[in-house]
Amino acid sequence: MRLAALVFDRAAEGVMVTDTEQQILTVNDAFSTLTGCTRQDVVGKKPSLLRSEKMPPAFYAEMWDKVNRVGVWQGEIWNRRKNGEPYLEWLSINTVKDKSGKVVNYVGMFSDITKVRESQQRIEYLATHDELTGLPNRALFNDRLHLALARADRSRESIGVVFIDLDNFKMVNDTLGHETGDKLLRQAAVRLLDCVRGEDTVARLGGDEFVVLLVAADREQATVTAERLLIALSASYQFDEHECFISASIGLSMFPEDAADANSLMRNADAAMYRAKDHGKNGFRFFSADLASQAGKRLALETGLRRAIDTGSYSSIISRRSGWKAIPWSVPRLWYVGPTTVRSSNRWYSFRSPSKAI
Numbered sequence: 001m002r003l004a005a006l007v008f009d010r011a012a013e014g015v016m017v018t019d020t021e022q023q024i025l026t027v028n029d030a031f032s033t034l035t036g037c038t039r040q041d042v043v044g045k046k047p048s049l050l051r052s053e054k055m056p057p058a059f060y061a062e063m064w065d066k067v068n069r070v071g072v073w074q075g076e077i078w079n080r081r082k083n084g085e086p087y088l089e090w091l092s093i094n095t096v097k098d099k100s101g102k103v104v105n106y107v108g109m110f111s112d113i114t115k116v117r118e119s120q121q122r123i124e125y126l127a128t129h130d131e132l133t134g135l136p137n138r139a140l141f142n143d144r145l146h147l148a149l150a151r152a153d154r155s156r157e158s159i160g161v162v163f164i165d166l167d168n169f170k171m172v173n174d175t176l177g178h179e180t181g182d183k184l185l186r187q188a189a190v191r192l193l194d195c196v197r198g199e200d201t202v203a204r205l206g207g208d209e210f211v212v213l214l215v216a217a218d219r220e221q222a223t224v225t226a227e228r229l230l231i232a233l234s235a236s237y238q239f240d241e242h243e244c245f246i247s248a249s250i251g252l253s254m255f256p257e258d259a260a261d262a263n264s265l266m267r268n269a270d271a272a273m274y275r276a277k278d279h280g281k282n283g284f285r286f287f288s289a290d291l292a293s294q295a296g297k298r299l300a301l302e303t304g305l306r307r308a309i310d311t312g313s314y315s316s317i318i319s320r321r322s323g324w325k326a327i328p329w330s331v332p333r334l335w336y337v338g339p340t341t342v343r344s345s346n347r348w349y350s351f352r353s354p355s356k357a358i
């Protein structure tokens with residue numbers, strides 16, 4: 001008995017013992033540390049004094065039903081500390097029976113898992129969102145696109161994928177600094193969100209590239225949105241001591257007419273965006289069939305280059321402008337020009353095998 005009392009007192013878990021009327025008979029020190037309630041605060045009262053508004057009444061009914069039927073219940077529950085702060089606990093409730101099998105006590109044991117839950121949520125958030133803008137990232141966008149496609153397929157609705165790449169954004173970084181570039185990206189993200197409906201998704205793919213998923217939108221609605229996006233993005237950006245203007249190039253690809261799957265829709269919108277860049281920037285283009293072969297070639301080349309760089313089978317890549325340089329794979333996109341030549345925006349690159357001399 002003395003050992004049991006020692007465990008009760010020293011346990012890191014909060015422990016509460018009630019009678020069959022659920023009136024608290026005793027609690028241990030950890031209970032007081034975790035809840036902020038002393039023994040005097042709670043003895044004679046019911047555990048419901050710790051309830052938070054986060055749990056619906058039906059939850060408690062089900063919980064006690066299970067305790068009484070099975071003799072045990074375990075799960076997560078939001079409670080409230082004495083100071084009103086909600087906390088998440090992992091709680092197990094057990095029944096204590098006498099020799100005749102009659103329930104004589106309930107014992108609740110819990111640990112505070114609020115911090116664990118917060119870190120889980122933070123990890124989940126970081127895995128699905130872009131930290132700079134708070135927008136969904138590519139992974140979350142892809143999930144939403146897949147879901148939207150499944151739904152649109154069933155309901156025979158159209159979907160639009162809108163690729164947005166800011167024009168000459170590098171100049172903002174180069175002239176006003178990377179921090180101002182970051183501020184511009186954050187403001188651009190807010191403007192993009194303002195241009196779409198709540199059910200649409202705006203994501204940042206990386207760098208100055210964004211993508212919008214327009215659900216239940218036909219070509220006409222996608223056109224209106226693209227025009228709205230261009231106008232919103234080209235309005236003045238105000239920073240503490242600077243004002244700045246920037247335009248964007250937009251590419252659109254529609255489900256089901258341009259592609260039936262997520263990858264092809266993304267690839268087609270990307271190709272259309274590059275067509276808009278090629279036609280002087282600050283505009284939008286829809287995907288068209290003639291872009292398909294170009295997009296396919298570029299994808300094959302990108303894949304080949306990525307593999308080549310990963311495996312080191314090409315030691316370096318020549319920029320015709322800046323001479324030899326190793327190309328970091330953050331270079332956003334490469335256009336196919338010839339078997340050993342690619343173009344990224346306005347730069348030309350040739351690449352060579354390491355076995356060959358310069």
Ligand SMILES: Nc1nc2c(ncn2[C@@H]2O[C@H](COP(=O)(O)OP(=O)(O)OP(=O)(O)O)[C@@H](O)[C@H]2O)c(=O)[nH]1
Pocket residue numbers: 132165166167168169170171173177178179180181182185206207208277281332345346
């Ligand atoms: N400030 C800031 N810059 C970034 C970030 N990520 C990438 N960049 C920069 O964004 C620029 C993207 O440039 P590009 O899209 O290649 O080129 P661009 O100047 O926009 O030219 P076009 O796309 O051809 O109009 C690069 O200079 C990157 O270094 C970021 O998180 N913050």
